[in-house]
Amino acid sequence: PATATDANYLLIESVVAHEYFHNWTGNRITCRDWFQLCVKEGLTVYRDQEFTSDLRSRPLTRLDTVARLKAQQWPEDHGPLAHPPRPDHYKEISNFYTATVYEKGAEIVRMLATRLGKEGFRAGMDLYRARHDNQAITVEDFVLALGDANDEDLSAFLAWYRESGTPVVALRHDYNKQAGRLTVEVKPLPPEGQAVTPKVGKPIPLRIGVIDEAGQEYPIPATTSGLIGHDLIELTDKPISFTIDKLTRPCVPALLRGFSAPVQIRSELTLEEQLILFRHERDPYLRFDSIRQAEQNAMIGMLQGEKSAEDDYRLIAATMAELISCKETGLAFLARLILPKVTFEELQIAIPGVLPLDRIFEVQDKVKQFIAEASSELARARLGNEKLIEEPYSPSDVQIDQRSFRNSLLRLQAFDHSPSGLELVRAAYRDAKSLTERLGALSTIAHEDLAERDNFLSEFRGRVGSNGLLFDKWAGIVASIDDEPNLGRLEQAVKDPLFASTNPNRVYGLIGAFAFRNPRLLHLSDGSGYAFFFEALERLNVINPQVASRLMTAL
Structure with missing residues (x-):
């Protein structure tokens, strides 16, 4: 505890699991050549992610893995270093160990697991181990074993290994209040602004639902084309649409639950509809992403000079502030929800062409100001009600969640630079009982307390x-x-x-x-x-x- 933070403990846990799992997926079954590295690494990353999900919090682990993918792999797909998960050439093998090979490779495995279901994927992995133990294999061997165990042809998924780029999926919907009818269409779009444009037509497993403004869920019609589960559709090169009738309240489609595929979503959801998802959606990832997407849309609007965008963000900030006193939501999830969520990398990808960097930073400062106006005093009040951890340090979920939430509250309440708020942060640094708490306070001081940071x-x-x-x-x-x-x-x-x-x-x-x-x-x-x-x-x-x-x- 003197030299390691909570994040260090979690990372060590994950790395040990990853290297241990390589005994099976990497050593006993190894790669025929370097070009198959994405099977060894992508599959093992997926396995260590599942290990952490089972041992810790599945929703929080998924938020973290998606954040890592967007921060590290998506910029590769959108820049001059774009390459497929299974490249067909290299100049230096040391450069082969990329986020695309590891993180996107894991997402391809996750799509296959989603497509087959828990039992089907387990059957496929059992056949893969039985068929290829002590062998050197290819991507095709892996995908074939999963398909053979389930009597399915999964060869279309090989396109994910061959092609670079992040696919884009469009979501269109129309609610007819008079008729009580919701029409939803999902279709692939040719991406823009990527170094290499991925082809349209790869199978994309999409978890989707429909909820109304009270949180009631409505089933996807059984006649929907591409439906392979109660909330799972498989999109290829043709649009998928469905209609739900006899509705008495406005409804919103909830697309990409669990981030079921590494794709970008282009939707026409209004801010009101995004806030319905934020308040009522059952899937933690989509709940988080709905408010993140609302923030991003408002920030892009501010960059483009839209007069209503600032008012939109103020509404978003007020909605986030409502959570500060919430007792029903887990502390670690709250810690992620109450702070700004849109990263520079995400704005890079969302805004095509040359970035107006100075304007982006101006908007980020303004967003922080809006959040301070809505949340800083509430955060100070909640901080005063949060009990300090008196027990000896432990990297347990309970203690980690408490420290995470307190550090977020400390940062949030310091956004307004009030003397009392800054003194709270200084006291937190002096009184810290763990490195996680001390570094959390020091980071806030470094960014918010200009007078004392040095x-x-x-x-x-x-x-x-x-x-x-x-x-x-x-x-x-x-x-x-x-x-x-x-x-x-x-x-x-x-x-x-x-x-x-x-x-x-x-x-x-x-x-x-x-x-x-x-x-x-x-x-x-x-x-x-x-x-x-x-x-x-x-x-x-x-x-x-x-x-x-x-x-x-x-x-």
Whole structure:
């Protein structure tokens, strides 16, 4: 606990499981050649995700895996490094270990598991192990075993392994109040703004439901084309539509429950309809994503100068604020819901063409202001009612959830920079009983408490001493501060006796955190952020070109 956070414990748990599972999916059954790496790694990532889901919280694990996919893999699909999960060539094998191979590879396995159902997928895995134990296999061998065990032809899924790009699915719906009828259409769209345009026609398993404004669910008609389960349709190259009659209340389609496929959704849901999903949808992922999508739409509207967009975001902020006093929703889920959720990477993907970077950062600041107006005082009140953890440290779900929620409340109540709120954060830092609590407070101080942050950063650096693990955590917070004077702190951090370009962990902790978590500073209009980054890369490329090339993916 002195050098590890809750996130560290969870990651260690996942990595140990991942490497252990490689005994079966990777060692006993291995790859015929490097081009089959996505079977070994994608399947094992899926297995370690399921392990964490079973051991911890399935909804929260899914939120985290989808967030990682969108932050790491989607930018690959939309940039010059786009490649399929099974590439057909490479220049350097070290560059083969990508988010596309690992994370998207896992999502393909998840789609197959969703398509076959729990029992069908288990039967397929049993046949796969029995048929190929002590063999070197291909992607085709894996997919064939799953299909043979279920008497199904799954060969169409091989297109997911061959093609790069993120498919786009359009959702259209119309509610006729007078007739009491809802019409829904789902169809594939040719994507725009991607480096390589994926072909339309791959099978896409989509979990879908329909709910009304009171939360009542309505079944998908059994006559719907492509229906393969009570809430599961398989979209290919043709649109799928259905109609539900005799409705007495407005209804909303709930598409992509559980993030059942790695696709982007283009919908015409109104803000009111998105808030219905947020308040009443039973699927945690879709509930989270409905409010995230509402935030994103409002932010894009603000970027485009729409007069109503600011009012929309104020309504969203007020809706999020309602949750602060909620006792029915789990604390860790609340911790994710009450803070801003739209990332720079998601805006990059949502806005085609050249990004108006300065405008994006202005909108992000304004969004934070709206949330502060709606939530900061409520967060301070809830924080005062939350009991401190008195028991000895444990990485248990109960304690992790409590610490996560308290850290989110601390950050939220400091958004308005009130003296009382900032003093609460300083006290939380001083009184912290775990590294997770102390770093949570320090991160908030670094971003919100301009008067005291240098004092507290210096105090924690003193605690670090010569401990490299703690240095990485301190460096990560320093690297994430996004005002222009922080470049001076970064230059000093590079000169710190504990920083060494020969140590990949030190490099990722400081330079990696800057490149991947600080777009505002990296993309400064005067080029000083790029200058700092490229100077570090030039030094690093002589020592460790593999690490340097991975850091370059931030661009």
